Amino acid sequence: MDKKTRIAIIGGGPAGLSAGMYLEQKGYENYVIFEKTDHVGGKCHSPTFHGKRHEMGAIMGVPSYYAVHDVELFAGVTHDGPKLHRTYRLPNGKVDHRFDKRLFNIPHLLKLKKQIKKFGEILETKYKGYDVCGHRGVSEGRYEGFAVTPGREPVSGENPNLKDLAMPFKQFVEKNGVPLVQEIWVQPFTSFGYGYFDEIPAAYVLKYLDFQTMMNFVNVNLWTWKDGTQSIYEALNRKLKHPALLNSNIEKIVRGDKVEITVNGKKEVFDKLIITAPLQVGEINNPVAKGLDTYLDVTPEERELFSKIDYERYDTFAWNMAPEAYPEASFYVVDNMTPETLGHGMVFYMRWAGEPEQPMISYRLRKHRDPKETVEEYKARPELGYEETKKTCIEDIKALGLAPLKDENGRDKIIYEFQTYYFPHVFSEDYANGWYEKVEAMQGKNNTYYAGEVMSFGDMDETVEYSRDLVERFF
Numbered sequence: 001m002d003k004k005t006r007i008a009i010i011g012g013g014p015a016g017l018s019a020g021m022y023l024e025q026k027g028y029e030n031y032v033i034f035e036k037t038d039h040v041g042g043k044c045h046s047p048t049f050h051g052k053r054h055e056m057g058a059i060m061g062v063p064s065y066y067a068v069h070d071v072e073l074f075a076g077v078t079h080d081g082p083k084l085h086r087t088y089r090l091p092n093g094k095v096d097h098r099f100d101k102r103l104f105n106i107p108h109l110l111k112l113k114k115q116i117k118k119f120g121e122i123l124e125t126k127y128k129g130y131d132v133c134g135h136r137g138v139s140e141g142r143y144e145g146f147a148v149t150p151g152r153e154p155v156s157g158e159n160p161n162l163k164d165l166a167m168p169f170k171q172f173v174e175k176n177g178v179p180l181v182q183e184i185w186v187q188p189f190t191s192f193g194y195g196y197f198d199e200i201p202a203a204y205v206l207k208y209l210d211f212q213t214m215m216n217f218v219n220v221n222l223w224t225w226k227d228g229t230q231s232i233y234e235a236l237n238r239k240l241k242h243p244a245l246l247n248s249n250i251e252k253i254v255r256g257d258k259v260e261i262t263v264n265g266k267k268e269v270f271d272k273l274i275i276t277a278p279l280q281v282g283e284i285n286n287p288v289a290k291g292l293d294t295y296l297d298v299t300p301e302e303r304e305l306f307s308k309i310d311y312e313r314y315d316t317f318a319w320n321m322a323p324e325a326y327p328e329a330s331f332y333v334v335d336n337m338t339p340e341t342l343g344h345g346m347v348f349y350m351r352w353a354g355e356p357e358q359p360m361i362s363y364r365l366r367k368h369r370d371p372k373e374t375v376e377e378y379k380a381r382p383e384l385g386y387e388e389t390k391k392t393c394i395e396d397i398k399a400l401g402l403a404p405l406k407d408e409n410g411r412d413k414i415i416y417e418f419q420t421y422y423f424p425h426v427f428s429e430d431y432a433n434g435w436y437e438k439v440e441a442m443q444g445k446n447n448t449y450y451a452g453e454v455m456s457f458g459d460m461d462e463t464v465e466y467s468r469d470l471v472e473r474f475f
């Protein structure tokens, strides 16, 4: 492609900004990044309270976040944040001893350890190729992409077993005789808002929590950033030759030989378009996302495929805690990570110890597809309400013995709320029917390329790695 090609990138989150970085590194400098809000970072969102940055969105990485490391090197930042600690509590606030090596637990823990080991071996052999970035070829029993290694070598091959990755994770691990591993994988999966194992295809679970990444979580071998994950992307944006244009309201995109974009009332013409904003079409019951068809001239093929996307209702809020109630560390409430406890607080994250008016962040999910439901039945069923589950979470906090401070009107002091369009994905039926192969076959048609979370997985590294993959393949 001509290096002077004029490229529009929609979205100033990790995917869009890193697309700009990789393009620039390949010699394409004629790009513009349009960001609709007044800041970059998207779901990497780190507001400041009492002079310290806290995390309302992404928190952590692992040493195998090679793509995020590309960004760190380019932007001159490093993972210099507070060490993460992990403890477990029961919903009543008592310590949860399920992972303690106490006598009563030993037989179960030994069985679990055996299954984890077996799972690691199965993944490396029977499911060879499972962990490459993106989903190309998986439903056809192939793998094609870049290895999760520091060199990220291109890899490809045939492996019919990979078709199993379309199954919900629960079914996948049961089929492979290792059901207990769910007890470990659930912690950084469901509590981080990625849904439940009886509804989400194993492909997503394992692209994110490949064996190497999961062992880093188990050993708390994790990265954080002092000024928050948002600061990675702020630094990246400052280093780009063309920082994102903030407050860009895209009104209309019309594609033909060229791509005409009407933004803030002005028409601009580009050769190519990279979309990292939500691809979902149709009505999205979410205050921060709108359907792609509200501004793009979607083709019938795009409409058909992108109407299959669903997302998670995953919300966070920060509240100020009474000093006498400070816990010793962040904790998980594993009992609240089940479909039956939908809407309850699953993680309680305390980033800086011993601060005045210590903010603590809680995380909850609001929708679950029952395996007995068709996609249509699931979509027609209302989700739990935002306010209703916020109330549930506050009751959870009190039951845990963590008193929130009161504001001047005697109300619980909630200092920040963050509602996102989270983890777009497709369900097993569509995954198995080749959704990814069809979308990948559309890459480049109408001068349009698709990137961002749904193309790989909703974490920082998979999205940045996919932007790299896209630029490597097509530019």
Ligand SMILES: Cc1cc2nc3c(=O)[nH]c(=O)nc-3n(C[C@H](O)[C@H](O)[C@H](O)COP(=O)(O)OP(=O)(O)OC[C@H]3O[C@@H](n4cnc5c(N)ncnc54)[C@H](O)[C@@H]3O)c2cc1C
Pocket (backbone or CB within 6 Å): 010, 011, 012, 013, 014, 015, 016, 034, 035, 036, 037, 039, 040, 041, 042, 043, 044, 056, 057, 058, 059, 060, 061, 192, 248, 250, 276, 277, 278, 316, 420, 422, 451, 452, 453, 457, 458, 459, 460, 461, 463
């Ligand atoms: C609570 C929470 C915890 C998380 N924890 C982790 C974690 O610990 N580790 C991890 O790796 N990941 C984590 N994530 C996920 C991670 O933040 C996302 O996967 C990542 O930010 C996705 O990048 P993206 O660029 O694809 O999308 P986003 O971050 O959503 O960015 C999309 C950008 O596009 C903009 N946009 C949308 N529509 C338009 C439009 N029409 N025009 C212009 N701009 C538009 C948005 O404003 C946004 O800035 C977490 C996320 C949340 C919310």
